[in-house]
Amino acid sequence: MSQMELPLVIFTVLSQTAVGLVAISAIRQHAADGPAGSVRPEWMTAALLLIAGLVASLFHLGHPLGAPLAIKHLGRAWLSREALGIGVFTALVIVGFLTARGRVNAGLSFAAAAVGLIALFFTGMTYSPPGFPALNNVLPFVFFLLTAAMVGAGFAAYFTPAEKMPMITRILAVSLIVGLVVYLVVPFLWLSGGTVMRQTGLNYISSPLYWARIIVGLVVPLMAIWRMRTVAAWVPVLVLAGEIMGRIAFFLLAVHASANMGGIY
Amino acid sequence: MKKQLAFYIDAKRCIGCFTCAMACKNQYHQESGVIWRDVYELKEEIYPHRERAFYSLACNHCENPTCLNVCPVVAYYKREADGVVVHEQEKCIGCGNCIRSCPYGAPRYNPVLKRAEKCSFCWQRLDDDRKPACVLSCPTDALQIVDLAEFDEANAVQYPAGFPRYPSLNPSVRFRLPAMPKMIRRKL
Numbered sequence: 001m002s003q004m005e006l007p008l009v010i011f012t013v014l015s016q017t018a019v020g021l022v023a024i025s026a027i028r029q030h031a032a033d034g035p036a037g038s039v040r041p042e043w044m045t046a047a048l049l050l051i052a053g054l055v056a057s058l059f060h061l062g063h064p065l066g067a068p069l070a071i072k073h074l075g076r077a078w079l080s081r082e083a084l085g086i087g088v089f090t091a092l093v094i095v096g097f098l099t100a101r102g103r104v105n106a107g108l109s110f111a112a113a114a115v116g117l118i119a120l121f122f123t124g125m126t127y128s129p130p131g132f133p134a135l136n137n138v139l140p141f142v143f144f145l146l147t148a149a150m151v152g153a154g155f156a157a158y159f160t161p162a163e164k165m166p167m168i169t170r171i172l173a174v175s176l177i178v179g180l181v182v183y184l185v186v187p188f189l190w191l192s193g194g195t196v197m198r199q200t201g202l203n204y205i206s207s208p209l210y211w212a213r214i215i216v217g218l219v220v221p222l223m224a225i226w227r228m229r230t231v232a233a234w235v236p237v238l239v240l241a242g243e244i245m246g247r248i249a250f251f252l253l254a255v256h257a258s259a260n261m262g263g264i265y
Numbered sequence: 266m267k268k269q270l271a272f273y274i275d276a277k278r279c280i281g282c283f284t285c286a287m288a289c290k291n292q293y294h295q296e297s298g299v300i301w302r303d304v305y306e307l308k309e310e311i312y313p314h315r316e317r318a319f320y321s322l323a324c325n326h327c328e329n330p331t332c333l334n335v336c337p338v339v340a341y342y343k344r345e346a347d348g349v350v351v352h353e354q355e356k357c358i359g360c361g362n363c364i365r366s367c368p369y370g371a372p373r374y375n376p377v378l379k380r381a382e383k384c385s386f387c388w389q390r391l392d393d394d395r396k397p398a399c400v401l402s403c404p405t406d407a408l409q410i411v412d413l414a415e416f417d418e419a420n421a422v423q424y425p426a427g428f429p430r431y432p433s434l435n436p437s438v439r440f441r442l443p444a445m446p447k448m449i450r451r452k453l
Contacts, residue, residue, distance in 0.1 A: 063359050069338045073336060073338065076335075079335060079337040129362075130331050131370075261427065265426075
């Protein structure tokens, strides 16, 4: 990747936030006792995030008008599956928003969450190409799942009634702790790989962007939750900012296999 | 095995003159910075003599091409007759997925057309019973075209040091390793 790829940064972070938002909304409405919260605005937010992400993704294409053709290769191409998955997920979220009356139908809620998670898996496979040895594995899917859990839970806090804030706070805190461990460990694990993977690890560890992402998106939000025992309104904004920085690092700092042609792999 | 054309890179013969890369450029007049064939010097960690051993590399027309597999608009196809991987540029929407995915860096982004492109193995020339421009131009016969179904060179390797190993792609390329130079020293 080795380029900032801002359209893809926006598309992936926003779409994964929507997946997390919808999944947590489904759990909060139908798997926990008590009031559902502001469900309709929540699903509208998820729909708007998805639409904004999809519009941003068009700017990545050399020929944006060809975007509908991207579902032509469902048999083999993960990108085609991702396009279809995100498209179906967006449609389900819009239907959920339009039909919500206090709550979204349980079947629709869980179906949308399941399709969103499947689409997220497709996205993970799309961004784990052979060209990037450090990412040619399960890590992109793990990163994207963490984005959904962290930013999704953060944004869900805006729509959660006071009775269920402890649940959302726990989900966000646990997601942030897991995220912190994963993001601190992975670059150091890359150091034990081949030349290209090791260079990716070195790029991360020496990058102020990576460390800013750790502090802004993970450490500060965790400390805020620990101190306040709830999710303050500014915490999700920081988590989102951290994820955007992290995603820029994902695209910018990974080293392509061909960069070391003629050297030891 | 079906016919599968491949480049045979004889690093023992290659002198790093870049004629192959220039022939490719002369044939297709790619945009500035868009390179289909390049010549890579082996680093000293592999070959201890600087600027003495090279690999001339382009698309490897893999048996299981990742560019073809990841392209969402089916802009790539593999020819049944000879295994050449062809990119139909008019179908490309410029998503860059093939560029990210190919570990050999073969597909490149054309910033003018805003589409990917790559070495075509000069399939139009092949269909006219002519050699690819790069192969034809090599002054030392270090770059050759072989059919892997019939290729039987005991000293050839598929993954020499300095070339990424991706068995799942099975790149259609073979190498002969560079020889060490004869050292002639004056007696003191």
